[in-house]
Amino acid sequence: MNMSFDVPRTCTSAWHIEHSAVRMTMLTETFETYRPLLFSIAYRMMGSAMEAEDMVQETFLRYQTVPPATIASPKAFLGTVLTRLCLNRLSSAQHQRETYIGPWLPEPILTRDDVYLDTTQQPILHESISFAFLVLLESLTPLERAVFLLHEVFEYEYAEIAEILDKEESACRQLFSRAKKNLADHRPRFKPTREQHRQLLAEFMRAVGAGELDGLMRLLTDDVTMWADGGGKARGAATRPLHGREHVARFLINSTRLPPETYHAETGEVNGEPAVILRAGDQALVVFFIEIKDGHIRVIRALANPDKLKRL
Numbered sequence: 221m222n223m224s225f226d227v228p229r230t231c232t233s234a235w236h237i238e239h240s241a242v243r244m245t246m247l248t249e250t251f252e253t254y255r256p257l258l259f260s261i262a263y264r265m266m267g268s269a270m271e272a273e274d275m276v277q278e279t280f281l282r283y284q285t286v287p288p289a290t291i292a293s294p295k296a297f298l299g300t301v302l303t304r305l306c307l308n309r310l311s312s313a314q315h316q317r318e319t320y321i322g323p324w325l326p327e328p329i330l331t332r333d334d335v336y337l338d339t340t341q342q343p344i345l346h347e348s349i350s351f352a353f354l355v356l357l358e359s360l361t362p363l364e365r366a367v368f369l370l371h372e373v374f375e376y377e378y379a380e381i382a383e384i385l386d387k388e389e390s391a392c393r394q395l396f397s398r399a400k401k402n403l404a405d406h407r408p409r410f411k412p413t414r415e416q417h418r419q420l421l422a423e424f425m426r427a428v429g430a431g432e433l434d435g436l437m438r439l440l441t442d443d444v445t446m447w448a449d450g451g452g453k454a455r456g457a458a459t460r461p462l463h464g465r466e467h468v469a470r471f472l473i474n475s476t477r478l479p480p481e482t483y484h485a486e487t488g489e490v491n492g493e494p495a496v497i498l499r500a501g502d503q504a505l506v507v508f509f510i511e512i513k514d515g516h517i518r519v520i521r522a523l524a525n526p527d528k529l530k531r532l
Contacts, residue, residue, distance in 0.1 A: 321452030451525035
């Protein structure tokens with residue numbers, strides 16, 4: 221006897237809806253497990269939190285379209301998709317940065333209590349989020365940057381990286397070697413303590429705020445360089461790097477002559493290091509980073525492009 225039964229269409233639809241909802245919940249939960257890692261890689265790759273979020277979201281959209289049974293390792297799959305998206309975006313970003321008004325600097329981000337940028341576990345995670353290090357990464361090719369970050373910072377094996385980039389493992393080792401040498405040649409040899417950094421930053425802001433030209437010049441090295449990123453949207457931002465103690469000091473004092481009641485300065489942890497943020501109310505106007513050599517300031521980076529200060 222034929223004992224087959226027709227399943228009512230409404231039950232079939234309900235089953236599919238429920239099955240799809242369960243599948244989406246599982247996909248989302250798995251993805252959220254890796255979201256901090258994906259954002260951390262993308263931010264270091266792109267130098268922009270906004271672009272990093274775009275890359276993470278696009279990775280999730282592509283993850284949804286792939287049957288789960290075909291994914292042996294969600295971490296490997298997501299890392300591959302994200303890295304390739306970043307490399308594609310960097311190709312177009314290079315042209316945008318070449319036509320950018322004035323110096324281009326990475327987008328700063330508050331790092332205290334940020335679960336996406338936890339730097340407490342490994343020193344390399346802390347160093348690789350610093351503003352100076354993000355600037356150094358810009359000197360690498362996109363492929364060198366990807367290999368260096370994946371291997372040195374996020375501890376991927378060369379075999380994994382080769383699969384992610386669709387390259388030979390030997391080629392990945394060569395890319396890593398070139399990247400590491402390039403970065404080593406430009407890293408400062410001696411880093412001040414956090415307290416020394418914070419103290420010199422406070423002295424710097426006191427001198428700038430008081431308009432003390434001589435006092436400010438005493439804090440700077442003879443060959444100090446200042447980079448100011450206004451993106452053509454900030455009043456008074458220099459469109460070229462400034463060099464030399466007197467030139468930099470005079471520019472700083474002249475460009476920060478604002479009525480004291482219109483802004484206030486605060487020290488915050490930005491990109492894992494002390495930085496000064498000038499605010500008008502809750503709105504960030506500019507953030508200052510410094511690099512120190514032999515107890516003096518050798519590099520100043522000021523970021524005033526409003527589009528890059530939204531997360532501050």
